[in-house]
Amino acid sequence: MSEQRQTYTLPVKGMTCAACATSIEKTLNKQSGVASAEVNYATNTVLISLSDQVKLSQLKKAVKKSGYDLLLEGNDDQSKGTELKQLRNQLTLALPVTAIIVVLSMFIGPFAYKNLVLLILTLPVLFWSGFRFYRSAFHQLGRLSVNMDTLIATGTGSAFVFSLIVTFFPHWLTDQGQAAHVYYESAAVIISFILLGKYLEERAKSKTSSAIEKLYSLNVKTVIKLVGDSQTTIRIEEVEYGDLLLIKAGERIPVDGLVIEGNSTIDESMLTGESVPVDKTEGEFVKAGTLNQTGILTVKAEKLGAETVLGQIIKMVSEAMGSKAPAQKLADKIASVFVPIVLLLAVITFCVWYFVMPDSSLTLAFVNTFNVLIIACPCALGLATPTALMVGIGKAASKGILIKNAIALEMAKQIKKLFLDKTGTISKGKLEVVSSERFFPEDETLELMSILNGMESSSNHPIAQAIVDDLNQNYRLFPFQIAKVDTLPGVGLSTEIDGHHFEVTGLDKSRRQLLSDNQSQLIKSYQEAGHSIVLFWKDGQLKAVFGLKDTLKGDSRVVISSLQKKGLEVEILSGDHESAVASIAYAVGIDAYQAGLMPADKASIVEASQKGNVVGFAGDGINDAPALAKADLSIAMSTGTDIAIESADVTLMSGDLAKIADLIRISVQTVRTMNQNLFWAFIYNIVAIPVAAGVLIPVNGFMLNPMIAGAAMAFSSLSVVLNSLRLKAMK
Structure with a gap:
């Protein structure tokens, strides 16, 4: 029987530099039953794979002997907050006192007991604010090892000890004809500067884990369970396979499951990055974390917790962060x-x-x-x-260009391949009407377009809003209120006005037979161009067709051409459908693209490309989080989701691709x-x-x-x- 292995991501306390991470890795990898241990100094965590025969308490003892601490009680949010607070308090004392020491040393002439005053001022800077460096150096000394703290303690300690001797035994030097000079200001300045850098570093590192926290926030806490005709509110942990759950409009889907009853529009952008919501009806699959926008659904639970797509995203982001040791x-x-x-x-x-x-x-x-x-x-x-x-x-x-850590700035210059998400990265992430055709006389324009405007204004669907924007921009329409507009789940909108039946629909099989040959050819050309199709009908006759598309950001083509000239290999990875991705790729001059991808697919493609290459990924959605975490350099658009931004090493504040070239140049x-x-x-x-x-x-x-x-x-x-x-x- 093969030995079972468990994988854990655990917080580590006490690391002060990359050498500490290496030391802990060596300690853990020497332990019996440990298959691998990867310590991430950036996130203060260790990703460890071990036999189920190994007790974590044994590993904790081994790490403790090395001068560090392995936390087994979950995350260490509280300890991170304590560390930042300690650094802030230490800086609050060190910076102003160091300024006084420098002024007294460099700009004030001799006065009675000057060296003694400098000594008294220096003591709290070195041995309260800077005590962490000396403590770490002594730990390393006990293990016959050194790190950056050893350098700091050796340099400042020698300056302090020499100054101390000069303060109390100046004749040791003066008797030999040497000037008795103290170096308290040097020791204090070094400690203060390095503390400031440590504080800024810890602040940046503390934000990394919030990406995982925000992913967890997409999980539903309570759900409505259906048992016969009764409804019971239960905690998500109590849901079992096969349970029937009621999901109302505006609620997130709690599990991966099958729609048993109801029709609705689901926002799946957190998974696919696609800006257009998807219509769901009986027999179709829905995923945890997606948003139910309109109707009421009854869903049969088929995957729970960590098994759901959202659970897998959380797992991948956690492990990618943990395994990406600096x-x-x-x-x-x-x-x-x-x-x-x-x-x-x-x-x-x-x-x-x-x-x-x-x-x-x-x-x-x-x-x-x-x-x-x-x-x-x-x-x-x-x-x-x-x-x-x-x-x-x-x-x-x-x-x-906001850079989360130093490693990202160092890494940017080494990128050989850059993957780009489509929606919100290359394109605007907002649907616009790019093509339209009318099939009615000019004198009916005002009436029909006003009716269409009134119908679409009753909906908050992104497609409807795009058409309303287009109509308001291109036609002088008077306000047209329609008493009743019916929603046709999975189809569109309908209404009755003066005995005439009006509909706004997409293109389905039942509609194709109502089209003329010319109309069919026109719509086919729209589809080939990657457009989303909207049809406007009156009494079963097509009156207008609209082609909508997620349009390019203004400078995308120029920027991508510039990156390609620098030798970067650029490729699009998107969850959108083939024709839409192909259209965008052609428009910006990118030959390589892959469409219809789930988050795990993007992460796998990034990982496969890292053999021999430094790989970058730029995206803006929750669905991009695993790929962002897996990439050597991850770049998020500030116009995207918080989770994408928190998962990324770099955030482009304007969402402007041109900033990538600036980033590489600065790197x-x-x-x-x-x-x-x-x-x-x-x-x-x-x-x-x-x-x-x-x-x-x-x-x-x-x-x-x-x-x-x-x-x-x-x-x-x-x-x-x-x-x-x-x-x-x-x-």
Whole structure:
């Protein structure tokens, strides 16, 4: 018998960088019975597949030993709120106090007990606001590991310890002819800046899970169950297979099931993205989460909970978010080697100058050792990535491009294939009359079009509203109130006026035999062009035909052509019918398209295309959420649903496709700047550390003054920031 496996998505507490995610992954993957574990630092979750013989409590203990916490009691919304609140409180103290420290250090001359005042001000910044970094560094030290917090703790800690010694034992330096200078401002500024970045990062990450929450909100809480002639309101959890449920107009369908009785119009846009509601009658299938717009339906429950299409969407989005572990940050990779080397060099420096060099002293060894630690402070290395990203993300925001996380900005430049949803992304997502033909004399126009306007005005159906808009735009119609307009479920509208019978319908088999050859050919041409057909009848004779279409956004063709010239392979994925998708694809110059897709189909196509390619997906509907979550870079239109926006890495505020080209351009500029920053930060350390260690003393007697070491450290950080600020001026 094959072993049964279970898959869980569980929250993880205590991660501070991508190195933490890697550490937890290694810990879990070593455990017996664990098939795979993928930790997502962006969402603070782990997607884990394991044998049903393994207890989650055992895994929790293993993770706990690594210095982190695996939460087994559901989601950690409360802990996320607590984390943000803690960061906000820490920043509230750190930022103003750091500003005072900088002013006193840089702009106020010597005064009595100045160093002691700076020490007192620095203590709460480092050891209350910044305590998380030191705690994490000590955890890593206990496991013989390092991460970005080790860099922060090493740099700021060395600056603080050196300053502390200068404050209470300045003669240790002055007796050797050295200036007794403190570096409290350096330590405080580093802690405050990194806390600010951490706070902004946590805010962005906290919004990610709300996509799942909004998907869950589509689930119905209570339903009306029919038993004989009686109606009983029950909780959705109490529904069983085969139960008959009553769904009224305006309510969401609670289950996937079969319509037993009734006719209605269902808004399925959350599944298909199609803007036109679908008529449902007896014997047809309806899906959970879709909206019953008009009639009353009796539905037989066939799929419940996680088995429904909505349940599958929720599962796919959850797992895609959990499995999309971020790439190891370059700074963390460097840090994993850089920090141990710097610490080793500091020890070697002390030993050489204290035990090996002639005429040496404890003070000389101490100064050179701390010179190494101060000048090697990872300030520039730590600022290299976030400063470039902050400027790049700010520049994108000024152009109406909201980027949820740094990974998305890095990823945009690497896209090789871009999938686009049709409705609301390339097209407007609103039906418009694009073709029409009348079959009556000119002198009947005012009467017949007024009657049609009156009939359609009685309906809130999108097709009816589109025709009303067209009639009001093209004809001077007087207000025409019709006493009674009947709805024909699945057919259209009808009314009686002065002994004449008027109908507004779609095209069905029974109507085709009433058409002339010319009319049939005309309607066929409309269908081939991907139009939705509306027919207006008087006493069984066709008086007018309308072709409606979801029209292109104004610049879609130009934008897509521009993206194709950049080497991107563009393809349309849509839940709409073949002819409508083909028509849009032809209009914008896209050769590849796939129609009639369900949400799972879109996600599968995206996943299959990721082999060897970085794949992007742009969409705007709930039906796009699984594909958005699965793509390497997901782009949502702000004109779409909240769930699409929350699932996506990037939101285009104007819903303008042209912003995708801007996004790619900003990504290229930002990543180039980031790489420059990392290069110069690293080169600075390669050159400066040997000088700080005193290699020039035997050559020409030059020994680096700690003040110069601090200035060099500050200059390296300043150069990184200034280089990042150049991004703002780039076109």
